[in-house]
Amino acid sequence: MTTKTKSLEEVHESVSVVHHTSIWKKILAFFGPAYMVSVGYMDPGNWATDIAGGSQFGYTLIWVLLMSNIMALLLQSLSARLGIVRQRDLAQASRDTYSRPVNFVLYFLAEIAIAACDLAEVLGMAIGLQLLFEIPLLWGVSITMLDTFLLLFLMNKGIKKMEAFIIVLVAIIGLSFLVEMFLAKPEITEIAKGMVPSIPNSTALYIAIGIIGATVMPHNLYLHSSLVQTRKFDRTASGVKQAIRYNFFDSLIALNLAFLVNAAILILAAATFYKSGMFDVAEIQDAYKFLEPLLGSHWAPTLFAVALIAAGQSSTITGTLAGQIVMEGYLNLRIQPWVRRIITRLIAIVPAFIAIVYFGESATGKLLILSQVILSLQLGFAIIPLIHFVSDDKKMRGFAIGKYTKIAAWLIALVIVSLNARLVFDEIKGWIETSENPVYIWVFVVPLAVAAALLLIYIIVKPFIEKSMATPTLVPHIKEIVVKEAEKPIVYSKIAIALDFSKTDQKSIESALQLGGKEAQYTIMHVVESVGAMVYGDEIADFETTSDLGYLEKYKAALEEKGYKVNVQLDFGVPKVSIPKMVNEGDFDILILGAHGHNWFKDMLFGTTVNAVRHSIRIPLLIIQHQ
Structure with a gap:
């Protein structure tokens, strides 16, 4: 399909929550999204900092993990609130x-962050396969391509199956x-x-910064705000309040489990390497060997x-979903899932x-550190807008965060952005000092780091200097419904019309x-093809579904006003599959x-519909044919 003017319509209200049931069944119905998010907090990128912290300083830095977990819990709860409300x-x-220019840059930074995260996951899985089966690292990296097909299989089975698979890996x-x-x-x-805060020396501070930078992942904020919308619940004030509360419990349990895993890695390093005087163990391979x-x-x-393989596999699945969400959300661009997955994987593998x-193979440790630095540089561009969005009283419709939550959120943002800026500064300084040609760094x-800092300042101050944010056109379909009457009717009595809300619809x-x-009976049909529709099928009831159905009803009303007999039909998923299904099942x-003309490159990316x-x-x- 060609690029539409619609934004990503995420996985919103797609799994029904039964209202007249016990409180425990309601809680269980809401549980799931945070577990998919939590794997990002225990991915292979966290392991190196946990091992280094435990081997060099014993149990001293456990409090840093606890503090990072509290920060992550608040930020993820804000992300969930944004999606729910x-x-x-x-x-x-x-x-x-x-x-648009700012959004394009934000999208580019988000893609870099996701690719960097995916890089850590690729290396983690490859290292795990090498340690367990003695597979060469290059072969292990190649094998990670296969999870493309695993992800597509799970998506076809639905969100509950995917959540169950992730929970098994976490277990x-x-x-x-x-x-x-x-x-x-x-x-x-x-x-x-x-658990008592202390920083023995500057090296401990550096590792602490690395732990915090590796804990709060920017792609998780995009992912969580989308996944919480998989639950269909009562949209009344009390229903929204209940959804926020239950999703908080979901996050509380899932992220605390992630904290326990990270703490276990650090404790394991402390109880073995630190206790034995092996203070320089920082590589995953060395930890395995000893x-x-x-x-x-x-x-x-x-x-x-x-555990390393499970961490890499679970993280790469959720990273892929985040990649699809940021592409559709920022660029309004939808491509075939397998193409999206391969692109993401190649960016990490190359x-x-x-x-x-x-x-x-000794460079894997440096690559893991590099991936965390890249994540650190991007983190502020996700946190700052998130706080602004959930603080907007008008758009949050009575569910904006309170004063104390807002203060805590900004303090956490200040700490995280400052520490990550320090990490980035130290890394760039190190590159300049050790590089044979530092002029390239300069x-x-x-300049890229300075430009990023200026953009971050702009994002921080923009909402404060503008009294009100522009009201967006959420689903900018065609502007006006115009229907021309037929001049020479022919013979067909039962006619199906497949619409995609483009300029071709009029013709x-x-x-x-x-x-x-x-005299004929017309059925106008449309296929909702968002990420949620592809994952959840006819269970979804998200914003795009509602708006698309509304447009079909407008077409129907305009035609009926002129004396035509019209039905509407909505389906979900991939048009080349759903349209034949609706036609063959009907009369x-x-x-x-x-049709929009032929372009082999676009056909490869978006898939062909007419031929299918x-x-x-x-x-x-x-x-x-569209002219």
């Missing part, structure tokens, strides 16, 4: 608020480290002391590798391949009226279908 994900809300990670804890026998009193002799069990390294081939890297309707006149004499429909229906097809 405004029925817009973070990318959509940004697109509604900022200008594998948690159980693996539970056994590791039993083998390591950590000191409980030392763990308790680690676990067996230190713990005296061959199960220890095996469970470590299994740097990994180049680094491993050029620098050797010419290319430094399709005119042609249909000429074929059937006022029609002919189908009218608009033409070969799948049993009635005549009239193709209306």
Whole structure:
């Protein structure tokens, strides 16, 4: 399909919540999205900082993990609130608020962040496969391409199946480290002391910054604001309030589980490497190698590798969904899911391949650090707009965050952005000092960092200097419904018209009226093809579904006013599948279908509809070509 002018219509109100049931069943119905988000907080990118912190400083930095978890909990609850109340994900809300150039830059930064996160996940899975099966790292990187098909399979099975799969992977990670804890026998009193804030030296500060920077992931804020809309509930004030409360509980449980996993990694490193005087263990491969002799069990390294693979696999699935959300939200661009997945995966694999081939397998640690620095640079561009959006009393319709929550959110944003800016500054400074040609760093890297800082300042001050944000056109379909009467009716009596809300619709309707006149029965049909529709099918009841049905009803009213007999029919998913299904299940004499010309590159990206429909229906097809 061609690019539409509609924004991403996310996974909103797609899983029904039964109202007249027990409170526990309601809570369970809302549970799920936060577990998919939580895997981003225990992905392979976090492991290196946790291992380094535990091996160098023992249990001292556990409080940093706890503080990071509290920060993440508040930010994720704000993200969930945005999706529940405004029925817009973070990318959509940004697109509604900022200008096109600013949105394009924000999209570009979000894509870089997702690619960087995906890079860490690719390397994590590849390292896990290498440790467990002795597969060369390059082969492991190649194997990670296969999860493209796993994701597509899970999407076709629906959100509940995907959530269940993610929860199983999270359980594998948690159980693996539970056994590791039993083998390591950590000191409980030392763990308790680690909850008291302290920073022994500058190195500990650097690791603490890395832990915080690796904990709060920008793509999770986009993802959560979309996933919470999978639940269909009563849209009254009390229903929205209940949804916010239950999703908070969902986040509280899921993120605390993620905290326990991260804490377990740090505690494991403290109870083994720090206790044995091995203070320089920071690489995942080294941790794996030393676990067996230190713990005296061959199960220890095996469970470590299994957990690493599970972490990489679960994180890459959610990262892909986030990539699709930011593309559709910022650019209003939809492409075939398998193309989207391959693009994301290639962006992560190519740097990994180049680094491993050029620098050797020892470069994986540096790549993981680089990915966290990139994430750090982008983080403010997700947090700051989020706080602005959920603070807007008018658009939040009575559910804007309160004064104390707002203060806490801005303090957290200040801490995270400041610490991440410090991390980025230190990394750039290190590159300049160690580079053979620092002029390239000054010419290319430094100006980009300065430009990013200026854009961040603009995003911070814009809502304060504008009294009110412009009201967006949420679904800018065609501006006016215009219907011309037929001049020479022909013979068809049951006519189906497939609409896609483009300029071709007008010609399709005119042609249909000429074929059937006022004696025929017309059925105008449309396929909702958002991410939610592709995942949830006819269970979805999101904003796009509501608006598209409204436009069909407007067409119907305009035609009926002129004396035509009209039905409307809405379906969900991929047009080349859904249109033939509706036609073959109905009783029609002919189908009218608009086309947009042929372009092999666009056909490859967006998929072809006309040819697929033409070969799948049993009635005549009239193709209306857009000029």
